[in-house]
């Protein structure tokens with residue numbers, strides 16, 4: 001087992017044994033709304049998570065997130081980007097009676113295009129570094145590596161939902177906006193930012209025939225300028241990636257979420273629903289974390305290897 005996986009296993013057991021899941025349900029979750037954020041999970045994994053959630057809370061759509069509770073815990077299900085794999089989740093949504101929101105990149109889905117960070121050029125260049133660049137610089141670097149966001153890539157498969165898939169899902173899913181091309185909003189100039197917000201709203205409405213009023217910030221990065229522009233372009237909510245529960249007192253343009261890892265085992269999922277692993281991830285404890293990982297690595301090297309995994 002790799003040090004990181006070993007650390008996660010220990011962390012998961014520590015959280016579950018401590019009784020934190022029950023404690024957070026009682027003291028923090030109460031009848032508030034936990035907004036779950038996924039990207040591209042496989043159907044079996046999502047099925048197990050929803051079965052677990054069903055025993056612990058009611059499912060509500062995103063339109064209920066700012067409404068007062070009635071004494072029962074609530075959860076809303078969201079997916080970012082509009083990955084083509086989301087189409088296979090439809091039977092799971094129907095099985096569990098949940099109406100999710102999928103925040104789509106409106107100029108990638110239904111266009112036979114690829115989310116930029118999934119292309120070989122972006123992966124070679126380093127996605128984490130590219131996210132931080134001014135937008136024009138990021139696009140220039142991607143262009144030098146043979147990728148243009150509005151042209152079908154020769155090197156990477158189409159990664160967004162097709163128009164037909166979206167139409168088939170419309171009776172069961174709310175499609176909302178996650179920009180047109182998934183830039184980092186805070187690295188756009190004012191005009192680029194307004195264009196991404198306003199045009200994606202229009203494109204989602206054309207695609208679905210319904211109002212587009214909800215937005216998810218790419219990478220969870222936003223500031224007061226982005227909030228002001230969301231309001232000015234007619235949105236009613238903005239979902240961040242900050243961890244926490246929501247209720248009628250939450251700022252609708254700074255909604256919290258639980259950013260769940262797509263391939264989470266059920267114990268790891270239950271641990272993430274306490275909010276502790278997500279808060280840990282955000283803590284500036286790089287040195288402490290790396291010492292822990294090195295210690296575990298050292299301990300592991302002292303033992304004989306039992307398998308290749």
Ligand SMILES: [Zn+2]
Nearest residue numbers: 080081218219
């Ligand atoms: Zn995204």
